[in-house]
Amino acid sequence: MAEIHVIISSCDRNVGITTALRRKPVLVNFTSKLEQTMADEDEVKLFGMWASPYSRRVELALKLKGIPYEYVEEDLSSKSCLLLKYNPVHQKIPVLVHYGKPIAESLVILEYIDETWTNNPILPQDPYDRAMARFWAKFIDEKLLMTTRKASVASGKEKEQAIEEITEQLKLLESELQGKEYFSGPSIGYLDIVASVLVFWFGNLQEALGVDMFTKEKFPIIFGWIGKVVEIDAVEVCRIPKEKHLEYIRTRLEAFKSASK
Amino acid sequence: MADELVLLDFWPSPFGMRVRIALAEKGIKHEYREEDLRNKSALLLQMNPVHKKIPVLIHNGKPVCESLIQVQYIDEVWHDQAPLLPSDPYQRAIARFWADFVDKKIYELGRKIWTTKGEEQEAGKKEFIECLKLLEGELGDKPYFGGENLGYVDVVLVPFYSWFLAYEKCGNFSIEAECPKLIAWAKRCLQKESVSKSLPDQEKVYGFVLQLKKIFGIE
Numbered sequence: 313m314a315e316i317h318v319i320i321s322s323c324d325r326n327v328g329i330t331t332a333l334r335r336k337p338v339l340v341n342f343t344s345k346l347e348q349t350m351a352d353e354d355e356v357k358l359f360g361m362w363a364s365p366y367s368r369r370v371e372l373a374l375k376l377k378g379i380p381y382e383y384v385e386e387d388l389s390s391k392s393c394l395l396l397k398y399n400p401v402h403q404k405i406p407v408l409v410h411y412g413k414p415i416a417e418s419l420v421i422l423e424y425i426d427e428t429w430t431n432n433p434i435l436p437q438d439p440y441d442r443a444m445a446r447f448w449a450k451f452i453d454e455k456l457l458m459t460t461r462k463a464s465v466a467s468g469k470e471k472e473q474a475i476e477e478i479t480e481q482l483k484l485l486e487s488e489l490q491g492k493e494y495f496s497g498p499s500i501g502y503l504d505i506v507a508s509v510l511v512f513w514f515g516n517l518q519e520a521l522g523v524d525m526f527t528k529e530k531f532p533i534i535f536g537w538i539g540k541v542v543e544i545d546a547v548e549v550c551r552i553p554k555e556k557h558l559e560y561i562r563t564r565l566e567a568f569k570s571a572s573k
Numbered sequence: 574m575a576d577e578l579v580l581l582d583f584w585p586s587p588f589g590m591r592v593r594i595a596l597a598e599k600g601i602k603h604e605y606r607e608e609d610l611r612n613k614s615a616l617l618l619q620m621n622p623v624h625k626k627i628p629v630l631i632h633n634g635k636p637v638c639e640s641l642i643q644v645q646y647i648d649e650v651w652h653d654q655a656p657l658l659p660s661d662p663y664q665r666a667i668a669r670f671w672a673d674f675v676d677k678k679i680y681e682l683g684r685k686i687w688t689t690k691g692e693e694q695e696a697g698k699k700e701f702i703e704c705l706k707l708l709e710g711e712l713g714d715k716p717y718f719g720g721e722n723l724g725y726v727d728v729v730l731v732p733f734y735s736w737f738l739a740y741e742k743c744g745n746f747s748i749e750a751e752c753p754k755l756i757a758w759a760k761r762c763l764q765k766e767s768v769s770k771s772l773p774d775q776e777k778v779y780g781f782v783l784q785l786k787k788i789f790g791i792e
Contacts, residue, residue: 401674401707413663420669427662439649443637450639451623484623 356381357409359395361388363560365457365509366418367406368550372505373422375546377429419449422502434502445496448488449506456481457509464521464561465568475525482526485510486533494537500544504537511538512552520561578603579631581617583610585781587680588640589628590732590771595647597767598723599654641672644728657725671711671718672729678704679733687743687782688791698744705752712758723765731768734759738775739782 358374358381360367374381386395386405398407398414407414408421415424426434436442459481463474485507489495495503510526518526528535541547580596580603582589596603608617608627620629620636630637630646637646648657658665682704685697708730712718718726737748737759749756762768786792 410663415663415666415670417670417673420666420673423669424662424666427665439646440632440635440637442649443642443646446642446645447637447639450642 355411357384358382359384359386359392359398359405359407359409361386361405363513363552363557364405365513365552368513368552369505369508370406370408370418370421370425372508372546372550373425373434375549376434376500376505376544377425377432379425379429419446419453419506422505426502434496434505436496436501445501445503448485448495448503451481451484452506452509456485460514460517463523464517464565465572475523479525479530482531482534486531489533489537493540500541504541507537508541508547508550510534511541511547512550512554513557516552516554516557517561520558520565576602577631577633579606580604581606581608581614581620581627581629581631583608583627584773585735585778586627587732587736590735591640591728592628592630592643592647593771594723594728594731594767595644595657597771598657598728598765599647599651601647601651601654641676641729644725648725655722657719657723657728659719659724668718668725671708671726674704675708675726675730675733679730683733683736683740686740687786688789690792694744698746701740702748702751705748705755709752709754712754716761717758723762723767727762731759731762732772734763735772735775735778736782739779742779743782743786 356374356379358367358370360371360383362385371383384392384394386392388405391403395405395407396403398409399405399416402416404416406418406421407416408424409415410424410428415421423435436445456478459474459477463471463478466474492498494500495507514526518524578596578601580589580592582593582605584607593605606614606616608614610627613625617627617629618625620631621627621638624638626638628638628640628643630643632646632650637643644657658668679701682697682701686694686701689697711726715721717723718730737756741748763772
């Protein structure tokens with residue numbers, strides 16, 4: 313018989329993560345007949361959102377390492393009390409909760425996963441290679457995805473410029489892939505997990521925007537990599553359903569356009 | 574073979590200061606090269622072709638770019654001396670989270686304070702203080718973010734202290750009045766030689782900011 317402890321705590325948005333942890337939770341004990349496998353999944357919880365590439369990349373890492381977890385889908389228009397408790401600073405997904413201890417920010421979560429579950433390491437061992445992997449991960453998040461966001465909401469000349477910038481950024485990623493099976497080398501790793509945004513999310517966004525710059529002809533090496541990556545079971549499981557995603561993007565863009573009028 | 578380490582830097586850059594502190598904490602010999610950002614050296618452009626920015630750390634001819642990545646690299650290569658990141662994975666995640674927070678917020682908000690006026694500046698000041706208060710919360714009663722010793726978050730945040738006078742004068746407010754604990758922490762850090770030798774004088778930074786305002790026509 314397993315005991316479940318439910319932590320009830322008020323949602324205090326002004327408290328930092330570690331301060332929140334130091335607060336004394338109120339424990340309510342329930343006992344119930346639960347399978348041991350369910351208890352395993354309670355160890356790791358992921359608060360995520362189906363259309364978020366940041367959330368999907370954490371799922372990919374968990375699946376590649378064979379870590380059982382409970383997935384909690386968040387409605388971003390109505391964030392749960394738990395999410396706000398676990399990430400009071402940014403109030404965003406993804407948040408990984410390991411035995412009740414929260415970790416936020418997808419790149420921070422990926423490194424935590426790699427350091428905690430040391431099977432199938434995703435980051436390279438050598439410090440210089442690690443620095444390079446972190447550099448390109450940061451480039452993808454802070455340059456490519458930021459410019460992509462800009463292009464999504466811009467119009468006219470501003471949009472054209474943003475698309476040109478994205479093209480240059482993708483070219484840099486292409487040359488980083490040159491001569492390698494995967495971004496991480498002979499097998500899939502941290503940088504592939506971060507770059508997995510290119511596998512489903514990026515193409516869907518392009519289609520929703522009616523743009524046609526991310527093509528096999530322009531980026532043969534990246535598309536070759538995508539072809540390899542989708543053969544991996546864990547990656548397929550993290551596919552973002554296309555039609556649902558297209559509709560979601562279109563709805564969000566409409567909402568953004570009406571909000572800015 | 575002796576390690577060859579070159580740091581391409583620019584004296585008022587808080588990002589460069591992070592690397593200076595990390596190298597000094599660990600007593601790592603290196604060559605410091607001052608860059609003129611209006612006339613970037615061929616070496617800088619060659620070593621950081623993607624961003625063309627300082628700081629760049631060149632270790633035995635191989636470049637490492639981006640200050641948080643450089644500090645982690647230094648911590649991993651010279652892991653025996655003065656470790657900056659904790660050894661426990663969860664504590665490391667907390668440290669990385671707050672370093673990321675500083676990177677996302679402090680520089681941009683500070684920049685907003687010295688480059689804008691009126692409502693925009695007021696909004697910048699308000700958010701800036703809110704962020705510093707969150708950091709004070711994280712510091713708690715510890716002498717340093719790293720606990721008993723200087724750690725990763727201390728190294729990442731303390732350089733901005735050299736810009737505080739500039740923010741205060743441009744924004745007409747007192748950071749100490751709002752965040753006394755954080756100022757006390759910064760002064761504690763400055764008692765360490767690795768920090769005091771890596772941070773320029775606040776007045777010097779303020780003078781630099783005034784020059785920039787003139788050049789960019791900001792009142």
